[in-house]
Amino acid sequence: xxxxxxxxxxxLFIVVVxxxxxxxxxNAGDYIFYTDWAWTSYxxxxxxxxxxxxxxxxxxxxxxxVPGTATYYALIMTVYTWVAKAAWFSLGYPYDFIVTPVWLPxxxxxxxxYWATKKNKHSLILFGGVLVxxxxxxxxxVNLITVADPLETAFKYPRPTLPPYMTxxxxxxxxxYNSPVALGAGAGAVSACTFAALGCKxxxxxxxxxxx
Numbered sequence: 420x421x422x423x424x425x426x427x428x429x430x431l432f433i434v435v436v437x438x439x440x441x442x443x444x445x446n447a448g449d450y451i452f453y454t455d456w457a458w459t460s461y462x463x464x465x466x467x468x469x470x471x472x473x474x475x476x477x478x479x480x481x482x483x484x485v486p487g488t489a490t491y492y493a494l495i496m497t498v499y500t501w502v503a504k505a506a507w508f509s510l511g512y513p514y515d516f517i518v519t520p521v522w523l524p525x526x527x528x529x530x531x532x533y534w535a536t537k538k539n540k541h542s543l544i545l546f547g548g549v550l551v552x553x554x555x556x557x558x559x560x561v562n563l564i565t566v567a568d569p570l571e572t573a574f575k576y577p578r579p580t581l582p583p584y585m586t587x588x589x590x591x592x593x594x595x596y597n598s599p600v601a602l603g604a605g606a607g608a609v610s611a612c613t614f615a616a617l618g619c620k621x622x623x624x625x626x627x628x629x630x631x
Contacts, residue, residue, distance in 0.1 A: 436471075441503060469556070472526065472551065473614050473615050476488075476493060477544075479492045480533055481618065521558040532547040552607030556599070
């Protein structure tokens with residue numbers, strides 16, 4: 420009974436984290452309504468995706484102990500996002516239905532590190548965190564490329580007037596030194612290690628709670 424209870428708890432955690440990952444990344448790549456702050460939004464979205472992917476993928480990976488399950492977790496996130504985007508698209512939301520599975524390559528790198536280091540958790544946290552953090556902002560650029568023509572969409576779906584405190588003082592050209600990928604990769608590489616450690620710790624905490 421305790422074994423099945425423990426397994427069900429793990430699966431519940433996986434579903435909850437995956438759903439929340441999807442909710443937090445649902446607008447990732449949707450820069451149509453952020454034309455004045457496109458690079459800023461891109462950087463923030465890239466970091467949020469990195470962290471949500473790695474915490475769930477690491478949790479799932481260390482729970483099963485099987486290299487490959489991180490990629491499977493990224494596939495779960497992708498399918499959830501497709502379902503959510505399809506629902507929004509059917510309601511008339513101006514976004515192309517195609518959402519590129521940008522999480523899969525980064526998750527594959529995480530699986531590769533776990534396999535190559537013979538399931539060493541500390542190597543997974545350090546090397547896996549850095550690789551996912553540095554790679555996802557690069558892959559996320561594919562999302563930006565596949566967005567429909569922003570000008571056409573902006574005229575078709577005009578945005579509401581921004582409040583004064585949100586109005587850009589000047590055009591956001593050169594924001595973050597014209598390198599949102601580099602900034603997202605740098606911040607992601609540092610913070611992803613922390614979230615990878617959190618993913619590992621979730622296993623420990625869950626087992627301790629179940630054993631109590």
